[in-house]
Amino acid sequence: MHVTEVDVVAGTARPGRGAAKTAPDRKSRADRSVTTTEDAGPAGRGPEVREVPDLKWETRLRSMLEIGGLWTRDVKAPTYEELRPKPFHDHPVSPGFPIHKNLQEKLLEVEKHPDPTVAHVLATCSAYAYSGAETVSMIMARTGLEDNHCRMISASADGMLICSTSFLIQSEDGKVVILCYRGTEPASFINWLTGVDVEPERINYQFGDPCASVHGGFYRNVRATRYEVMGALGRALEGKSVRKPFDGEPDPQIGELEALYITGHSLGGAMAALMAVMLKHEQKYKAIGDKLRAVYTFGQPMIEVPRFAKACEEHPFLRENVIRYIYDSDVVPYLPPATSGPFKHFGREFHYRIPHVRQEVLSWLRYLGCAYQPRKGHWEPKKRPTRQMPSALGIALGGLAFAGRKSQLLRSLPIVYSFEDHLPHHYMVALTPPGLPNEFGD
DSSP states (O other): OEEEEEETTTTEEEEOTTOOOOOOSSOOTTTTOEEEEEEEOSTTSOEEEEEEEOOHHHHHHHHHHHHOEEEEEEEEOOOHHHHSOGGGTTOOSBTTBSSSTTHHHHHHHOOSSSOHHHHHHHHHHHHHTTSOHHHHHHHHHHHTOTTOEEEEEEEEEGGGTEEEEEEEEEOTTSSEEEEEEOOOOTTOHHHHHHHHOOOEEEOSSOOSSTTOEEEHHHHHHHHHTHHHHHHHHHHHHTTBOSSOOOTTOOOOBOOOOOEEEEEEETHHHHHHHHHHHHHHHOGGGHHHHTTEEEEEEESOOOOBOHHHHHHHHTSHHHHHSEEEEEETTBSGGGOSOGGGOOOBOOSEEEEEEOOHHHHHHHHHGGGGTOOOOSSOOEEEEESSOOOOOSSTHHHHHHHHHHHHTTSTTTTTSOOSOBSGGGSHHHHHHHTSOTTOOOTTOO
């Protein structure tokens, strides 16, 4: 796997495995920093202190992490020969690996949404968007996008409550691109503040009602990486790779973009839905918007006020091809609470329902030697979108339910909201078509 990491603001490259080390052109305080070490000096004189200069790319990275910035990371997926153990080298493609055979052809040919294959692929991508570019690229190769190109774009500005990360995964022939937004990172305080930054913000172009507005925190985060995302998608339209060439590599010339999918879990789903609106309603993005096939989100919170949602519902694509999945009692799709102001979903909604009482009875039968599969339910379409929880008290109930699910005695109790059900692996597993292996191809 080839990796190059670039600080967009400074225009410098920070090497990953196989990438060349490029130092910044201009000096900064971070570039001049040194590390002091103590060595044994001459006898009777005590330790000798000497200066060891830090590597410039390391200090630049440390500086960026301290003050925020915009940076990218480019990856070429490992080959199937690299992903399979040695006994499989002669036949890297085998039953169960890759998970979806001829995936890029499937993504090009599918016309009706939701599609079970597309849903599974995008749920897997969204789940692994919480990792790095190498992992996302590897998982998507295992899923079926062999030799894919991947670009990770991140932006952060703590004071503006911005912590935005997007991934562009491009098929080997260049015809399919998946734009995936990372959701709320559990350890990121800024991400959590983004979710509660619910003050509606007017969009900068007229859409339906001129007073329509959206969730301010989500809107700022999707715009934080939009310029770089659009630049990469523009290259894809021209038959180029979404990533920049590696050192000594010519600019890859591949097929032109034909099918674009956008996805994300949690906060990532909110940004995916907002990006779809921008692509379909801003004239400058029309060429890219025309390639958009569908948007699949998982555990997405509400992003817009009712008037904005109504305008989206009047748009044929946004009404039919924005697909929202909700797993059982996931609390996040009910947010923001009504006490924060009116918000509403748009698009088509599918809900995964689990008969907890019946399954809990079956679980006790294991002591009698009976086999069972816990937490199995079914997806069903909803005619009306999920509505807001009445107050923030629902968030506290979701936390209690998370703890309660860890007890077998309490697991069957009916609950309204659950943080446990928001975890991305639940969506990925529930959307795995029957007979398919897990995401590693095992």
